[in-house]
Amino acid sequence: MTEVQQAVPAMPAAGRRFRAYTAKHLDGLAERAGLDAGERLAVRAVATVLPFRTNEYVVERLIDWDAAPADPIYRLVFPQSDMLPEADVRRIADLLAADAPESEVRAAVHIVRMRLNPHPADQLALNIPAIADEPLPGVQHKYPETVLVFPKQGQTCHAYCTYCFRWAQFVDEPDLKIATDEMSRVTAYLRAHPEVTSVLLTGGDPMIMGATVLRRYIEPLLDERLGRIESIRIGTKSLAYWPQRFVSDPDADDTLRLFEEVAAAGKSLALMAHFSHPRELESELVSEAVRRIRAAGAVIRTQAPLIRSINDDAATWAAMWRRQTRMGMVPYYMFVERDTGPQGYFAVPLARGYEVFRDAYRSVSGLSRTVRGPSMSATPGKVCIDGIVEVAGQKVFAMHMIQARNPDLVGRPFFARFDPDAIWLSDLEPAFASKFPFEPDPQEPFALWAPEMLAVT
Numbered sequence: 015m016t017e018v019q020q021a022v023p024a025m026p027a028a029g030r031r032f033r034a035y036t037a038k039h040l041d042g043l044a045e046r047a048g049l050d051a052g053e054r055l056a057v058r059a060v061a062t063v064l065p066f067r068t069n070e071y072v073v074e075r076l077i078d079w080d081a082a083p084a085d086p087i088y089r090l091v092f093p094q095s096d097m098l099p100e101a102d103v104r105r106i107a108d109l110l111a112a113d114a115p116e117s118e119v120r121a122a123v124h125i126v127r128m129r130l131n132p133h134p135a136d137q138l139a140l141n142i143p144a145i146a147d148e149p150l151p152g153v154q155h156k157y158p159e160t161v162l163v164f165p166k167q168g169q170t171c172h173a174y175c176t177y178c179f180r181w182a183q184f185v186d187e188p189d190l191k192i193a194t195d196e197m198s199r200v201t202a203y204l205r206a207h208p209e210v211t212s213v214l215l216t217g218g219d220p221m222i223m224g225a226t227v228l229r230r231y232i233e234p235l236l237d238e239r240l241g242r243i244e245s246i247r248i249g250t251k252s253l254a255y256w257p258q259r260f261v262s263d264p265d266a267d268d269t270l271r272l273f274e275e276v277a278a279a280g281k282s283l284a285l286m287a288h289f290s291h292p293r294e295l296e297s298e299l300v301s302e303a304v305r306r307i308r309a310a311g312a313v314i315r316t317q318a319p320l321i322r323s324i325n326d327d328a329a330t331w332a333a334m335w336r337r338q339t340r341m342g343m344v345p346y347y348m349f350v351e352r353d354t355g356p357q358g359y360f361a362v363p364l365a366r367g368y369e370v371f372r373d374a375y376r377s378v379s380g381l382s383r384t385v386r387g388p389s390m391s392a393t394p395g396k397v398c399i400d401g402i403v404e405v406a407g408q409k410v411f412a413m414h415m416i417q418a419r420n421p422d423l424v425g426r427p428f429f430a431r432f433d434p435d436a437i438w439l440s441d442l443e444p445a446f447a448s449k450f451p452f453e454p455d456p457q458e459p460f461a462l463w464a465p466e467m468l469a470v471t
């Protein structure tokens with residue numbers, strides 16, 4: 015038995031304190047999954063580039079160890095040896111095996127990370143707002159009505175997803191991080207921007223913060239001078255990775271009282287809950303957490319990316335949406351795996367993603383059809399694949415923008431040439447136009463729906 019296995023009780027009680035497992039526990043846990051020494055070294059090499067963290071609840075309550083390493087929840091949190099290019103994994107594994115100086119390992123790791131597009135959608139270049147020409151780091155303002163705030167103490171998660179598009183937030187590269195604790199500057203910015211009606215606290219996972227710290231970020235948003243703010247959203251995977259946060263943690267009740275204050279201030283509080291697999295919904299703890307959050311006046315909307323080998327089939331999504339609806343949550347988004355980190359490993363082609371979405375969507379009741387997708391959160395906005403159709407003899411993707419940096423483009427359909435292998439917007443070519451509507455050239459009209467011309471394939 016490994017040191018890790020000895021340290022982990024078989025079935026932690028609901029009231030146990032949070033305990034994280036980090037890189038130093040990885041080898042023992044990978045051994046538990048049946049990996050041999052060579053595979054474990056490769057896994058450690060991957061975990062030197064991308065972040066690894068999990069916890070007792072995920073390890074003992076969610077993972078099916080009899081099915082590991084193929085188990086979807088195991089794959090959700092444990093790095094895979096082939097997630098990164100083979101040459102990169104081998105180079106770093108060789109350095110680890112040779113016990114190379116830390117500076118040498120760090121230099122090699124840095125080179126690999128910079129090839130992984132750490133900030134997709136030009137987050138660092140395009141979306142940082144300013145007050146009187148002074149940048150406001152840790153805040154993103156991409157769409158007119160919504161501002162994202164990255165609380166400084168909320169930039170970790172209860173466990174890290176292997177496919178995470180925010181992986182750069184969690185690695186030892188300070189220049190890649192987005193975070194703020196300057197709420198007075200954030201509220202000053204919001205007061206000066208009446209177009210903003212919604213604030214999203216995101217991370218990492220803001221629910222990693224205790225109630226007292228969370229209050230420092232939420233309370234200023236309830237100021238009556240910010241009466242135009244209609245909704246506060248919190249992006250979180252805590253319901254899946256640590257539901258105790260809302261049930262039995264020492265500050266669970268204080269957190270729910272804070273949620274009640276948001277409702278009492280006349281604003282909508284929405285937990286944007288990240289669920290990747292139906293198994294994450296099965297625990298009685300999750301049901302109780304959902305019940306308590308809803309009783310505090312908050313709504314829970316659910317979202318996740320479509321990920322190869324974790325949730326890339328329609329039955330999995332239909333089961334998730336049904337269960338979420340039954341529990342009183344609102345299915346909201348199916349995302350496309352973003353163009354960063356191990357995208358090549360986890361991506362599902364857009365054509366296949368559309369099929370998965372449609373097959374799942376048509377098999378659930380209208381109450382679950384609140385969900386949108388598959389949607390790409392790309393530089394110009396959120397681009398949704400609406401279908402694969404034939405127009406004037408040409409097979410194309412029909413698409414529209416759910417959100418757009420240019421609000422005029424929201425909801426306006428357009429087409430891309432069908433490509434069965436495309437995994438991201440940048441792989442697509444416009445159809446019936448020389449450019450996509452979000453590409454700069456105001457002279458050029460873009461292709462519009464002509465329903466009578468369409469034949470659904």
Ligand code: SF4
Nearest residue numbers: 171174175178218251
């Ligand atoms: S919970 Fe979200 S931010 Fe945290 S690791 Fe998973 S995908 Fe990334």
